[in-house]
Amino acid sequence: MDNDLQQRVKIDRPLYEQEQLDKDCQYERPSKKHFDCFNCKPIGILHKTIPVLKWLPKYQWRKDLLGDFIAGFTIAIMNIPQGMAYSLLANVPPITGIYTAVFPVLTYFIFGTSKHNSVGTFAVTCLMTGKTVLEYSDPSYFNPGSTASSGEGYSPLQVATATSLTVAFVMIIMYCLRLGIISTLLSDTLVSGFTTAAAFHVFTSQIKDIFGLVIPKQKGYFTVVKTWVSVFEEIKNVNYVALTISITCIIVLVLYNEGVKPKLAKRCAFPVPIELIIVVLGTVLSYYLKLEEVYKLNVVGSIPSGLPEPSLPPLDLIDDIIIDAIVIAIVSYALSLSLALIFAQKYNYEVDANQELLAQGFSNAVGSFFSCIPATASLTRTMILQAVGSKTQLHSVVSCGFLIVALMWLGPLLETLPISVLASLIVVALKGLFLQLGDFIRIWKLSKLDALVWMITFLSVVFVNMDIGLLVGFLLSLTQIIIMGFKPYTCLLGSVPNTDIYLDSRRYKMAIPLNGIKLFHYSGGLSFALRNTFKLELYRLVGIHPQKELRIRRKIAKMKEEDDISIGNLNISKFNNKIEKLKSKTTMDISCLILDFSAVSYIDSSGVTTLKTIGEDFALIGIPVYVAGCDGPVYEMMQRCRLFNEPKSSIRIFPTVHDAVQSAMAVFNLGDLNSISVISKI
The missing domain is CATH 3.30.750.24 (STAS domain)
Structure with missing residues (x-):
């Protein structure tokens, strides 16, 4: 501190005991405030439940519209390749991902409190949904060479929409019970270990498409190990055209992201849609070179044009998928809320944790009627939103408008797109999650206990299963809290x-x-x-130790009260030494x-x-x-x-x-x- 700021303060007041302080300072225990619906203003309840009614009338059109329009257009372009690619992780038709970028997003626009979250498909939640879809769908949908159902079970899309509806139920119940605090139990360490391990699941699920292999989809436990065993068994049957396309796409994407993109970011107001360009080029080349017919290349196939008709998901599936839905709901909510809080702090506005539960619950409920998979916020798209100047959730309306126009005529044009192109997009997008491996070293230096939670969660997710790994990590985090609580x-x-x-x-x-x-x-x-x-x-x-102290003092007192005859029988010096020895223990x-x-x-x-x-x-x-x-x-x-x-x-x-x-x-x-x-x- 500078010398000119140094000063001395003298405090002069009476010496207080607590009772006297209470009297002098008029202590009064505050009464508990109970929620009274009759004293609440209806307009306040309406604004809290439907936030768009509060902020949209105050929207600064001249100041913010351009930024929201550019952001919406950019996200719409990103959602086409990302939505199609991530749909593969959920084991549903590629067009489903684009639907998920429309209907849940429009609902979140009405009920959400984050100005920057980009709701839609996300790799981790799509993969978790894909596990449920694979478990409860008719197996004939996933048998190599089979395109029709046996008619005895549910289609993948039915299971996915039922999962989305069940996730919505879970979130709305959590909102009614004010359980938004549950997300705080998922520590940063746990989320880092879980999402990093999930990246290995995502990468493993795309290996067969990268190499053009035909292998059965694995379900149950140890899916990563089983998949890699199948890959090595079938590696002799690799489709070299698919592998060439995959390697080319990966190289182009990596070179662009690492070399060209940082330089263009300094000159362009919004990013070049390299993913969409690759999708278009891949589709055109596949169509004119007839890659499916000549080289047996796996392509996207039939894509319907227009918007889906609303339909009720199969409700009798809810009892079977409720556990999976609870896990997906908690993970998606925790990821979305953490993103929302980061940008709310950065741009100085409030995010209501419980209202976010309601917003995501309604978003997934509406989406389930329109062929959508569970939606959550995406880290990459949210980062792009704030980078290109998004101001409010109005960008959602702009994005959905462009996507609806695209859905009316774009679908059939992408039917010849090679699956290996979409797999390449997914693999490159995993870079950020793989880089989280470095978190372990940082966490190890800070706390060995946190590092143990990270590593056990990571290994459990990779080698056992995602839901088991998340449960193990959650229990470890709770144990850590208890252990630290017992070490005051x-x-x-x-x-x-x-x-x-x-x-x-x-x-x-x-x-x-x-x-x-x-x-x-x-x-x-x-x-x-x-x-x-x-x-x-x-x-x-x-x-x-008061009890021990008391016993020693009583013993000393008793020895001093002994009569002269007792003392006479002892050596006086030994008696005094014994007394001093006892006193030393007090x-x-x-x-x-x-x-x-x-x-x-x-x-x-x-x-x-x-x-x-x-x-x-x-x-x-x-x-x-x-x-x-x-x-x-x-x-x-x-x-x-x-x-x-x-x-x-x-x-x-x-x-x-x-x-x-x-x-x-x-x-x-x-x-x-x-x-x-x-x-x-x-």
Whole structure:
């Protein structure tokens, strides 16, 4: 700090105990506010439930429209190749991904609170949906060489739309129960390990299309291992045309993204749609070179034009897919909310976590009636949105407008597009997820426990299955929270001379222990689960076990009361040595024990009972216990449990540690106390 800013502040006030402070400062416990529907303004409820009604009338058309229009056009172009490619991960027709970029997006525009989230297909959730589709669809849809169903089961699209509807139900129920906080239990470490491992699943699922192989789709556990075994068994039957197309597309995309794109970004207002260009070129070359007929290349096939007719998903599937839907709902919500919060913080606006549940729930519900798979926010598209100047969710309307026009006539033109082109787009798009492997090294340096959660989650997802891996990671994260909760921070405090500051004496050399006073600092909750930990840490750091202390003192007193005959039979020096040895095991230099509760976040009745016991035990050896710095809820719990009215207890309560120290110094003549004047440097 500069010398001209250094100054000294003098604080002059009475010494307070908590009860006197409550009287002087007019303490009053706040009453609980209950939600009263009759006192709520209908317009406020409407604006909260349908946010578009609040912000759209205030939209600054001249200032923001151009940015939203460019952003919407850019995202529409990106959604065509991405939607078709990610549909392959969900095991549904390619056109489904474009539908998912329209109907859920328009619904989110009405109910969402994020200005930047680009809702639609996303690799991880599409892959999770694809697992469910593969599990419950008619197997004949996935048998090599078969194009028709046996008529005995559900089609992939039926399973996908049923999954989307079930995900919507889960999210709406979570919204009604205000369970948006569940997403906070998915730590950044867990999400990083899960999504990185999911990238290996995505990559593995595209290997057969990259090499042009015909292998059966694997389901159940260990799908990655089974798929790679099948790939190595069939590698001799590789389609070299498909492999050549894949390698060419990957090389072009990588060279563009790593070399050309950064330079163009400095000159162009919006990115060049390289993915769409590759899709168009691949379609044209495939059509004129007749790659399907001549080289047996797998192509997209029939794509309907126009918009899908609304239809009800099969409701009898809900019971079977509910567990998968819960997992998809939690993952998609956590990913979307984390993105929304990042950009809300960056651009200084609010995102309602529970309203996001309602928005995504309604989006998936509407989408399920229009042949859509579960939708969530995409990291890449959201980053592009803010990069090209998107201001509000109005970009969604622009994007959907362009896509609806494209759906009316574009579909049949893409029927000859090679599947290997879409597979190449997916593989290149995984770069960001694969780079998250570097997170493990960073996390390892910061916390070995976090790194363990990351690695076990990653390995479980890769080698077992995505839902099992997520469950394992979730349980590990909860275990980590519990373990850390059972390791509260404790220390003895020392006084910084001429200030009212008290610091950890192990960490600060200037923090001097006070003569005759022990200051014990406890950080964390004091509940039934931690009461023994609190007591043991207190006894360990203070160096006193009251019961043992009392027994030793009584033994010494009893020995001193022995008659002269008993002493005469002993050697006097040995007797005195025995007394001194017993005295060395006692703590005679402590006059007062102060418990710093300024960092105690919670206390229950068991914790208060423990405090009563400690106060009574220390009172038996003549050491009073002062409690200092309690927050309001902690203090109120102590009052309700009548902690300060116990006749056997010596506990007194003070608003600050300094008040407790000054009172102890006055009571036990440990120093001069004329006032509570304090001089501190700031």
